[in-house]
Amino acid sequence: MNKGTTKEATTNEATIKDAIVNDGIMNDDDINNPAVKHIVIVGGGSAGWLVAGTIAAEHGNGDEGVQITLIESPDIKLVGVGEGTWPTMRATLKKMGISETEFVRECDVAFKQASKFCKWTTGEEGDEYYHPFTLPVGYRELNLAEYWKAYSNEISFSDAVCVQSQVCANHMGPKLITTPEFSGITNYAYHLDAAKFAVYLRKHCIEKLGVKHITDNVIGINSAANGDIRSLATQHSGELRGDLFVDCTGLTSLLLGKHYQVPLISKKEFLFNDAALAAQVPYLDPECPISSNTISTAQSAGWVWDIGLQTRRGVGYVYSRTHISDEDADKEFRAYLTLTIGKEKAEATEFQKIKFTPGHREVFWKNNCVAVGLAAGFIEPLEASAIILIELSAKMISEQLPADRNAMTIVAKRFNDVFTYRWNHIINFLKLHYVLSKRSGSQYWIDHRNPDSIPQSLQELQALWKYQIPWFYDEVHMEELFPLASFQYILYGMGYETAQRSTIKKPNPAALERAAELLRDNIRKTNEVMKALPTHREIVNKIKHYGLQKI
């Protein structure tokens, strides 16, 4: 062990003194006192810092609360491509005590209000629909999908039931400069620069929440007799002991995958994408409109994400190597970029190449180690489901933080049950986008509709939804990642047909009248909101200049 050799590692105050046990030997006090007092997080990407900030905000840090130490490698880069989030991020940041104004200024943030899907249904020009973040009007009162059907030739489902697809189509922001931090006129999340986000969270966690930070490589893992991780061996900083270890080491999955050998369960049989090309693309005009939604455009063997930040776009092609070669994917992606930045710039753009096995670990929490982020698994970026899983994992670890080692086994089992359900829920929701497609120009899309590639649980839902429009009965868990409204936006955005059961009596006149009123109301509200909201670029510029009102 590198006893006391700390000079090559960069640390904040007191880090090494407090966190490192130089002799590496557990003393009797530790064995008799199984209290969970010191949490060690390995990895300083979005996962590591979101976990650190969430736990530190709830449990304090230092003498009164738990001690949190985050160690990250100076040599291993972040994946750096997770730039689309869910509206949950507002509550996550607020709870950590972050200022929304500062966050917008520091992380090149823009607002995300929806995903727009282009060419997913037929592949024809004009084939597009929105999945907005705002719930359909009267969602808890009436299932408006039932009543919208009569007008489906005149107005899209999302336009009929919520204001947000029009807000997005016109590049509007979700709030006014007078709207307080983290509140919106419409529901919103963020598009952000992933690298800047990690730096910003790091600074906040260290300076405001007292998280201890070590920059060093973890090079070994020391086990206790019961199989727990007793400590981590580091390259320059000695031995780092802890009671709970959070593996946020990205696709390496150093603790859960490599040390505990928890297998990655591949889901490629359902969701084929296993590679991505990612690029940062400049705006030709720095004052051009900023897109209010992620644009997802179907390609021959995958799809392209296109995310607008304040100063640039983050664009990437995620594809299946079974269905297209890397060279052809490169060509197809450059052709997409050519449409907006021209051939010369598209040819000169450098791509980050990422390969992954779509899937998740068999369990996420083993002994005293829990994996979060890419270390726990990754399926694909569709609908930005990865960072929201990080937030939910951080929240559950924090809210259920076991007081001592004895309770940890029970919490671990519950965590594994909840997150196994969530991964399956994500797989069903993502796969739905593919099975509803009618595209036939390439084998990729045809293979996606092969029943062997559709999870049994999704096949059952499809069979059910032929005769009943999804609603609350299909939401079986608290804090569903994707509410049933999201399924409705995809189903009816892609022209899914639900035939009403013949046994249902005609809706009563009062319900019909109420539905008509809600639909009319939505049109009126859309017009009002369109007049009131600033453009997306305008609100971002104003926030940078004046700042938002504190809550």
Ligand SMILES: Cc1cc2nc3c(=O)[nH]c(=O)nc-3n(C[C@H](O)[C@H](O)[C@H](O)COP(=O)(O)OP(=O)(O)OC[C@H]3O[C@@H](n4cnc5c(N)ncnc54)[C@H](O)[C@@H]3O)c2cc1C
């Ligand atoms: C192509 C692609 C597109 C994506 N798009 C989205 C999206 O739009 N929305 C979304 O929600 N998610 C998206 N994701 C997922 C998202 O990028 C990740 O969930 C997020 O960035 C979290 O990454 P991480 O922190 O788990 O890992 P990383 O960012 O890879 O961080 C790993 C950390 O571990 C450290 N580390 C590794 N080994 C060691 C060691 N031995 N010692 C010390 N430290 C070590 C590294 O230094 C680093 O700090 C995307 C992913 C991919 C691949």
